Amino acid sequence: xxxxxxxxxxxxxxxxxxxxxxxxxxxxxxxxxxxxxxxxxxxxxxxxxxxxxxxxxxxxxxxxxxxxxxxxxxxxxxxxxxxxxxxxxxxxxxxxxxxxxxxxxxxxxxxxxxxxxxxxxxxxxxxxxxxxxxxxxxxxxxxxxxxxxxxxxxxxxxxxxxxxxxxxxxxxxxxxxxxxxxxxxxxxxxxxxxxxxxxxxxxxxxxxxxxxxxxxxxxxxxxxxxxxxxxxxxxxxxxxxxxxxxxxxxxxxxxxxxxxxxxxxxxxxxxxxxxxxxxxxxxxxxxxxxxxxxxxxxxxxxxxxxxxxxxxxxxxxxxxxxxxxxxxxxxxxxxxxxxxxxxxxxxxxxxxxxxxxxxxxxxxxxxxxxxxxxxxxxxxxxxxxxxxxxxxxxxxxxxxxxxxxxxxxxxxxxxxxxxxxxxxxxxxxxxxxxxxxxxxxxxx
Ligand SMILES: Cc1cc2nc3c(=O)[nH]c(=O)nc-3n(C[C@H](O)[C@H](O)[C@H](O)COP(=O)(O)OP(=O)(O)OC[C@H]3O[C@@H](n4cnc5c(N)ncnc54)[C@H](O)[C@@H]3O)c2cc1C
Numbered sequence: 001x002x003x004x005x006x007x008x009x010x011x012x013x014x015x016x017x018x019x020x021x022x023x024x025x026x027x028x029x030x031x032x033x034x035x036x037x038x039x040x041x042x043x044x045x046x047x048x049x050x051x052x053x054x055x056x057x058x059x060x061x062x063x064x065x066x067x068x069x070x071x072x073x074x075x076x077x078x079x080x081x082x083x084x085x086x087x088x089x090x091x092x093x094x095x096x097x098x099x100x101x102x103x104x105x106x107x108x109x110x111x112x113x114x115x116x117x118x119x120x121x122x123x124x125x126x127x128x129x130x131x132x133x134x135x136x137x138x139x140x141x142x143x144x145x146x147x148x149x150x151x152x153x154x155x156x157x158x159x160x161x162x163x164x165x166x167x168x169x170x171x172x173x174x175x176x177x178x179x180x181x182x183x184x185x186x187x188x189x190x191x192x193x194x195x196x197x198x199x200x201x202x203x204x205x206x207x208x209x210x211x212x213x214x215x216x217x218x219x220x221x222x223x224x225x226x227x228x229x230x231x232x233x234x235x236x237x238x239x240x241x242x243x244x245x246x247x248x249x250x251x252x253x254x255x256x257x258x259x260x261x262x263x264x265x266x267x268x269x270x271x272x273x274x275x276x277x278x279x280x281x282x283x284x285x286x287x288x289x290x291x292x293x294x295x296x297x298x299x300x301x302x303x304x305x306x307x308x309x310x311x312x313x314x315x316x317x318x319x320x321x322x323x324x325x326x327x328x329x330x331x332x333x334x335x336x337x338x339x340x341x342x343x344x345x346x347x348x349x350x351x352x353x354x355x356x357x358x359x360x361x362x363x364x365x366x367x368x369x370x371x372x373x374x375x376x377x378x379x380x381x382x383x384x385x386x387x388x389x390x391x392x393x394x395x396x397x398x399x400x401x402x403x404x405x406x407x408x409x410x411x412x413x414x415x416x417x418x419x420x421x422x423x424x425x426x427x428x429x430x431x432x433x434x435x436x437x438x439x440x441x442x443x444x
Contacts, residue, residue: 001218005150005249007066007356010323013076014266014351015192018303020040025069025203028232034062036399037227039215039234041065042074043384044377045242047110047200047392048209049260050117051422055400061207062234063225066214069199073244073384075192076355078264078295078310080133081114081385083185084158100156102409104185107383109406110390111187118194120345121201127193133186135289136168136177136296142443144291146181149289159184172298172393173280176340180286188285189385192301218250218374225374238373242392245319245358253366256416257379258357258429261321263312263410265333268350269304277343292436293443294336306350307341309333311444312437317422319356326354336444357382360416367391367410368398369423375399379416 016022036052038045041063052061065072084107085100111130118128133399137143146162153160161182168177203209217228218239225239241247245259271280282300292312312329314321330352338345359381360366366379377395380387394407419425437444 001247001251003214003216003218005151005246005319006214006216007072007246008320009072009076009353009355010321010326011353012071012351013192013353013355014264014306014308015190016070016075017351018266018306019192019196020302022068022070023200023203025209025211028064028210028229028234030057030232032062032232032234033060034208034234034236035059035224036061036065037234037239038242039239040242040244040246041069041199041209042195042242042244043388044244044380044392044395045240046195046202047113047389048240048242048377048396049202050198051393051396052400053202053205053207055396055402062236063202063207063209064213064215064229064234064260065209068211069209070192070195073355073357074195074388076189076264076353077385078285078308079189079191079385080285080295081111081187081189082133082383083111083386084153085182086383097155104156104158106390106406106409107386108185110393112384113184113393114187114389117198117201121197122195122255125192125246126190127197128187128189130187132184133188134163134171134180134182134286136172136180136286137289138177138293138442140178142293143151143179143418145289146179150181153183169280171281171284172286172296172340173278174340181289191385193302194259208344218372223373232346238375240375240377240395240399241370242377243397244378244380244384245356247366247376252370252376253379253416255419257360258419258425259316259319259356259358261314261356262310262327262353263329263333263352263354264308264310264327265330265337265349266351267337267344267347267441269306269308269349270344274307274344274347278341278379288440290440290443292433292440297370307337309337312334313433315426315433316356317426321354321356326352329354332444339442349392357384361419362414362417364414364416365391365410366393366416367413373399
């Protein structure tokens with residue numbers, strides 16, 4: 001397999017840019033062997049390596065990452081590790097009851113695994129904490145979405161609480177929201193800090209992490225596999241592909257994955273006076289009541305007090321996105337920020353970026369044994385902090401012959417369904433996204 005395309009995510013992400021310099025890992029520069037090779041150091045790759053380390057303490061485990069650790073999508077997302085059903089293609093995030101119960105159980109197993117990693121590697125509460133999350137509603141329609149979702153959660157037997165406008169203001173400092181729906185089970189991470197921390201922890205446990213080492217060719221070598229990078233090669237008995245949508249570059253799940261980019265902007269550091277004027281709590285995060293609205297977070301700690309806004313989505317079958325696109329969607333972030341925080345009218349955005357991810361039309365994962373001793377932990381359907389972690393853990397278990405109920409459940413999922421040919425897919429996906437954003441109205 002010649003790898004047809006390498007990852008590119010436009011502009012450095014604010015999450016990483018506000019942190020101190022990170023640990024550097026070497027590039028692969030020679031010929032090596034390993035028992036296990038994990039390709040990709042996002043949530044799936046790091047979770048796979050950690051699970052492999054638990055199952056095989058003496059084996060040599062290598063991770064090859066095309067870029068620097070935490071520079072890819074794992075270090076540029078909004079950091080909501082969500083336990084409950086969060087179906088991005090439904091009106092209110094809900095789905096069928098039994099399927100939602102199963103997904104909540106699986107997502108929780110992944111969040112517990114990451115909580116355990118955070119404790120094991122001594123990560124701060126800024127890198128990983130579990131405060132729950134709120135679906136914020138700015139409009140009557142958003143409130144209706146929350147009520148429908150609340151009824152669905154009641155049917156599922158899931159704890160939740162409706163917040164009124166005053167409670168939303170107490171949390172966010174903003175009078176923009178009419179209400180919210182709080183659920184207690186989600187974790188919030190500083191994504192770049194969390195990913196760096198887990199990578200450092202694994203490295204101290206003897207996992208060999210090699211950065212700036214994109215796999216450009218993967219070929220069978222008897223029962224093993226040989227991966228080539230521009231400067232070296234590794235032969236490994238078993239290989240786990242944890243590259244999300246780039247699994248298509250390896251020749252798998254072709255025309256089954258919808259490649260999209262999401263966009264975010266980070267304010268400059270707020271001054272002490274601005275923090276006072278804003279009010280609210282120092283750290284919070286809200287997802288939108290309408291799936292195509294704006295996700296907003298306030299952070300404080302390393303890098304100061306800031307606000308992060310994420311909205312807009314675009315379809316890119318070629319997995320390429322320009323900095324111009326980031327700048328164009330940045331205008332939408334400015335508008336959403338101004339609507340929510342009129343008291344911060346002099347605060348400008350300091351960092352803007354985009355990041356790539358993929359979905360399947362039927363919401364299925366690209367998971368399983370692809371060929372003998374070659375495994376996939378890909379296609380997280382936009383919720384990779386939890387689902388990527390889960391598929392990494394379970395791909396490690398599958399490759400190790402380890403049985404579990406969670407593994408059976410993931411294996412029972414369908415595979416990503418086939419997409420319509422281009423340009424119909426582009427037209428359909430883009431029309432659906434633009435219409436969804438239009439319908440989101442002031443929730444955007
Ligand atoms: C702006 C934004 C906001 C988001 N918000 C959230 C959120 O709040 N919650 C949530 O759950 N998800 C969110 N996501 C999605 C989430 O970031 C992804 O679903 C998640 O990163 C997927 O994890 P992963 O490990 O499967 O893949 P990735 O994180 O993409 O990791 C795959 C890694 O593989 C590497 N790679 C690819 N090809 C090769 C190769 N040939 N050789 C070596 N390495 C390779 C890449 O460089 C990358 O580092 C967001 C995404 C964006 C962009």
